[in-house]
């Protein structure tokens with residue numbers, strides 16, 4: 416079985432580089448391997464003998480550019496090289512790499528970018544320390560404005576390696592070659608959109624080193640949770656596959672709960688029940704078949720239902736209403752110590768009241784699934800949670816604060832556990848941005864938790880399966896389609 420993908424922050428990657436050097440691979444050798452990988456990738460984008468312009472910066476990323484330029488010139492490409500700053504200011508391995516380059520070095524503003532068939536962007540990598548302005552801004556503006564394809568070295572210059580943010584301006588690449596492991600910026604937006612196709616080149620830094628220096632951040636893929644996915648045994652009966660309870664909103668707000676319920680059923684929860692306010696029982700009954708229905712009048716009703724221990728996973732939030740009654744239902748579910756997924760109105764009902772949730776979810780597996788707006792409302796008044804530039808850090812802090820797994824939605828969904836583990840999900844599709852898509856996601860997660868999948872793995876698997884289902888459908892997707900696409904995704908996973 417393949418191991419989960421390790422994603423390293425720029426500072427962790429630096430530690431890994433240093434460790435590899437300490438274990439005997441000279442820095443210049445790492446740089447030569449990196450530069451060779453860039454040259455190999457450039458060959459896929461530029462036909463033999465064509466013109467390649469390499470834009471090198473003042474640090475070690477620029478050094479990779481010099482290595483690639485030297486190799487590509489040796490392979491018969493017509494390579495021109497522009498440098499930001501002067502040759503005599505280069506240090507370390509970059510200075511050594513520059514010595515191997517026998518061609519001309521021109522100031523970057525003199526590089527004939529328009530005439531290039533390919534531009535190699537080796538301006539800045541993981542060492543970017545401030546916003547681009549003046550000459551650096553101008554250089555990126557010219558690269559992007561050239562209309563020529565750009566191959567980024569390590570990451571598109573101007574993108575913050577740790578957060579994926581654009582620092583003033585950033586290169587828009589068609590392809591990026593990074594080294595040893597992806598960095599957060601390759602998965603987080605907008606960095607992911609700037610990077611194009613990302614290729615990870617092995618430069619000889621072993622997984623043991625990457626795991627020792629990183630190890631808590633992952634790309635969300637099946638390797639992270641496939642072993643936890645439930646597979647019913649020959650003699651399984653439905654009660655062994657869990658019973659998910661989804662609370663419905665009032666008579667005109669019932670669809671969201673049914674979407675979540677359907678998703679829970681499709682992902683394998685043995686039974687699923689919609690807990691409906693009395694006035695909405697008729698509407699819900701008219702729409703449900705395999706899913707069961709129970710009257711549930713507010714928090715007292717929920718309390719009564721949860722006396723039956725077989726209801727082992729609860730979804731609260733979709734269209735439930737923003738009010739004290741919803742908060743009281745959350746309190747009932749927390750007290751009952753069930754697997755719990757809180758979304759939408761269950762989060763917004765705590766607007767500005769996050770302190771009521773401090774440590775609240777430590778005692779039972781809980782997943783919170785806010786989008787950015789819900790997250791901002793929930794943690795209003797908590798700058799320590801809201802202010803970090805990194806989405807990973809925001810999710811981690813919210814998880815540590817609440818004791819729940821926090822799944823912070825978006826095109827770059829981040830899932831963080833209270834113990835510090837985090838994963839970035841990047842397999843979705845913009846077609847998932849459709850009403851009710853989030854309701855389906857929380858049903859998937861709850862349905863997995865009902866089958867005893869631990870909260871972090873359930874959230875990661877739910878997000879990935881949701882993304883995969885959406886991507887498999889594409890244009891025209893509506894949220895009713897999503898649950899029906901789940902079996903196809905599961906077949907691929909469980910084969």
Ligand SMILES: NC(=O)C1=CN([C@@H]2O[C@H](COP(=O)(O)OP(=O)(O)OC[C@H]3O[C@@H](n4cnc5c(N)ncnc54)[C@H](OP(=O)(O)O)[C@@H]3O)[C@@H](O)[C@H]2O)[C@@H](O)CC1
Pocket residue numbers: 432442443445446447449450472473474475476477479508538539540541542543544545546547548551568569570594
């Ligand atoms: N052996 C190794 O370690 C390996 C490293 N590898 C490669 O090294 C890269 C990391 O190298 P790095 O740490 O030198 O950082 P890098 O991205 O080149 O930039 C730093 C330079 O930019 C400058 N600078 C920063 N921001 C700026 C701004 N806004 N505007 C203007 N200047 C700015 C900054 O100046 P300073 O902040 O010091 O004033 C400094 O001079 C990594 O991405 C990978 O490609 C691979 O070869 C594998 C082996």
Ligand SMILES: Nc1ncnc2c1ncn2[C@@H]1O[C@H](COP(=O)(O)OP(=O)(O)O)[C@@H](O)[C@H]1O
Pocket residue numbers: 759786824825826827828843844845846847848849850851852853854855856881
């Ligand atoms: N551009 C996008 N790319 C990938 N996934 C997306 C994108 N936009 C939204 N999504 C996903 O779609 C879902 C939308 O959820 P949410 O905002 O709660 O919608 P709703 O409230 O209508 O159910 C989330 O899982 C989110 O990650």
Ligand SMILES: [K+]
Pocket residue numbers: 476536537538539540567568569570571572
């Ligand atoms: K770069």
